[in-house]
Amino acid sequence: MSEFSDRIEKVSISGIREVFEAAGEDAINLGIGQPDFAAPEHARRAAIEAIKDGRADAYTENKGIRSLREAIAAKHERDQGIERHPDDIIATAGGSEALHIAMEAHVGSGDEVIIPDPGFVSYDALTKLADGTPVPVPLRDDLTLDPAAVEEAITDDTAAFIVNSPGNPTGAVSPPEDIREFARIADEHDVLCISDEVYEYTVFDGEFRSPAEFAETDNVVVVNSASKLYSMTGWRLGWVHGSSRRIERMVRAHQYVQACASAPAQFAAEAALTGPQGIVDEMTDSFQRRRDIVVDGLEDIGLTVPTPKGAFYAMPEVPDGFVDECLERGVIVVPGEAFGANGDGYARLSYATDEASLHEALDIMAEAYDAVV
Numbered sequence: 001m002s003e004f005s006d007r008i009e010k011v012s013i014s015g016i017r018e019v020f021e022a023a024g025e026d027a028i029n030l031g032i033g034q035p036d037f038a039a040p041e042h043a044r045r046a047a048i049e050a051i052k053d054g055r056a057d058a059y060t061e062n063k064g065i066r067s068l069r070e071a072i073a074a075k076h077e078r079d080q081g082i083e084r085h086p087d088d089i090i091a092t093a094g095g096s097e098a099l100h101i102a103m104e105a106h107v108g109s110g111d112e113v114i115i116p117d118p119g120f121v122s123y124d125a126l127t128k129l130a131d132g133t134p135v136p137v138p139l140r141d142d143l144t145l146d147p148a149a150v151e152e153a154i155t156d157d158t159a160a161f162i163v164n165s166p167g168n169p170t171g172a173v174s175p176p177e178d179i180r181e182f183a184r185i186a187d188e189h190d191v192l193c194i195s196d197e198v199y200e201y202t203v204f205d206g207e208f209r210s211p212a213e214f215a216e217t218d219n220v221v222v223v224n225s226a227s228k229l230y231s232m233t234g235w236r237l238g239w240v241h242g243s244s245r246r247i248e249r250m251v252r253a254h255q256y257v258q259a260c261a262s263a264p265a266q267f268a269a270e271a272a273l274t275g276p277q278g279i280v281d282e283m284t285d286s287f288q289r290r291r292d293i294v295v296d297g298l299e300d301i302g303l304t305v306p307t308p309k310g311a312f313y314a315m316p317e318v319p320d321g322f323v324d325e326c327l328e329r330g331v332i333v334v335p336g337e338a339f340g341a342n343g344d345g346y347a348r349l350s351y352a353t354d355e356a357s358l359h360e361a362l363d364i365m366a367e368a369y370d371a372v373v
Contacts, residue, residue: 010128028361030349031332033168033313035231037286039268040279043230046271047264056263062255063247064091064239068266071273072239076222079200082212088247090254091261091269095198095225095238100126101257102221102240105249106192107132107159114153114161116145118315118336118343120168120196132159138342142306143170143315147181151189160192161185163211166199169339169348170315171291171308173206183214190219198225198238201280204288205309218243221250226265228311230272230279237265287312290351290358297362301369312352315343318369323347325368331361 050056063069069086076082092098099122107113107130115123117136127134135158137149150161163182165174174182186193195211212220225238238261240250291308298305298316305316315336323335326347336343351358 007129007131011125027327027330027332028353028357028364029332030351030353030358030361031334033228033311033350033352034233035228035283035312035352036354037231037279037283039232039235040230040272040275042275043232043268043272047235047268050267051264056267058263060091060260060263060266062251062260063087063089064261065263065266065270068270068273069239071270072224072241075273076212076241080210080213082210084241085244088244089239089241090247090251091266092238092240092254093258093261094227094233094236095196095223096122097254097258097261098223098225098238098240099123099194099196100129101250101253102194102223103127103130103132103160104253104257105246106221110157111159112155112157113159114150115340116162116164116167117341118143118169118339118346118348119162120164121339123162124340133157136340136342139170139172143167143172144174144178145172147178147185150182151185154185154189154191158189158191160194162194162196164196166202166208166308166310167313168199168311169313169334169336169343170306171311171313172306173203173208173309175206176209179209179211180214183211183216183220186211186219187215187217190217193220195220195222197222198228199311200224201229202284202287202312203310204284204291205307208310212241218246221246226269226272230269231283232265232268232272235262235265235268237261237269287351290353290355293355293358294349294351294362297358298365301362301366302373303369313348313350315346315348317345318347319372321372322365322368325371326365329364329368331364331368333365 109131113127221242227233303316336346
């Protein structure tokens, strides 16, 4: 009789997806982490031109077109001072595939992966799909990941730990001293640090730093994506960079999972990286204004919410029944437990939508709050 794998039975449909399906078509969607900006015009033109002249018809190299990888390497050297050879970069089908192949290359059966709790839903699932064991670590009160808690959780079975700053679902930004500590922990304990940096440019307070800036060994692998940086979620173009030996193992998984990233998306991402960068500042300024609207509005309702320093998420503490009341009234927010057991008692909302909708949603959330307290 045909059966299913133990790995697939360990994961389920994302709680975020379940919330979407429970809401009506006219609901205000504060559940999805997708910028409401158009992708850069020069990026779209580059894809169209590549399609018209036939350059996008065939497979590219497994790792991606050389010029794209050169652009990614130049971006990391420019922004972070990290020197990375283009051969040590893989263009992937979004940040999601980059995370997946990083796990597949480094996590064996029974290996432990330390993940933030609450944290991005893929961390737990991808660890299990790699036949590993997730080890959730509770966040601090300000929703940042504590390096001391990560170090305390390390055992002989630890293969990796994940750092995500700015963070999803929290919007928290780790201070530079914590990022430096994560690099030290990876070096001293000889475990891999997977740094998820897809919200790198969306920082309002503090500063973005990467563990790769401080590592003295090759124990840091960086995942990034054009999705949130340039509002190109539908293009599915991300990348992963690391040392030659780590990239060589990851490309072994990548070549069978994906063969190569979409060719039109690669040409678009190259143009986004090398062309005018005005959209980055425009998006960040807009998200900061929306952040302030949301935080002020949630506090006026009576909710406690750590002020997000980056990304475009807020994670307030909410009373029982609040999320369901919001859904019934036409506002989609995601229950915190969808992101881990320590998310219980919280809700995540995305403010990557227009300001008028945010004001309307806050009015409805106030009604929902009054109904359950």
